[in-house]
Amino acid sequence: AGEVIQTPERLAGLDGKPGSVVVFAKLNVRVPGTFRLKFTLYETSELGIAQLTFVVSDPFIVYSPKLFKGMKESTPLTRHLAGQGFKVKLRTD
Numbered sequence: 001a002g003e004v005i006q007t008p009e010r011l012a013g014l015d016g017k018p019g020s021v022v023v024f025a026k027l028n029v030r031v032p033g034t035f036r037l038k039f040t041l042y043e044t045s046e047l048g049i050a051q052l053t054f055v056v057s058d059p060f061i062v063y064s065p066k067l068f069k070g071m072k073e074s075t076p077l078t079r080h081l082a083g084q085g086f087k088v089k090l091r092t093d
Contacts, residue, residue, distance in 0.1 A: 003027065011084050014077060025082060025088050032064040 004027075008020035022039075025081040029083060063069070074082075074090045082088050 009086065011081065014080055021081065021086075023086060023088065029062045032062050034061050034066075036060070039051050077080065 001013060006022045006024060008022050010018060011021045013019045013021075015087045037057040039057070040053055043050050043052050071091045073092065074088075077092050078088055079090065082090055
């Protein structure tokens with residue numbers, strides 16, 4: 001559930017170099033299991049829409065509420081994006 005389409009944002013990476021970042025801050029999975037996500041990049045033009053490329057994520061595990069061990073601290077990348085004004089939730093403990 002959540003947002004499945006996003007527009008790239010021009011932000012600086014962790015190395016300080018400018019780049020395009022696509023953040024799915026509201027993406028969530030409600031069913032326990034092991035999953036992978038497929039991200040597809042499209043180009044839109046006057047002629048229509050063309051798929052440019054895609055990538056599949058590493059597997060990740062979704063736990064049931066009973067087995068969930070709690071949120072981990074936010075990653076350096078998440079903090080870096082928030083520091084540039086991107087709206088993401090930060091976890092500190």
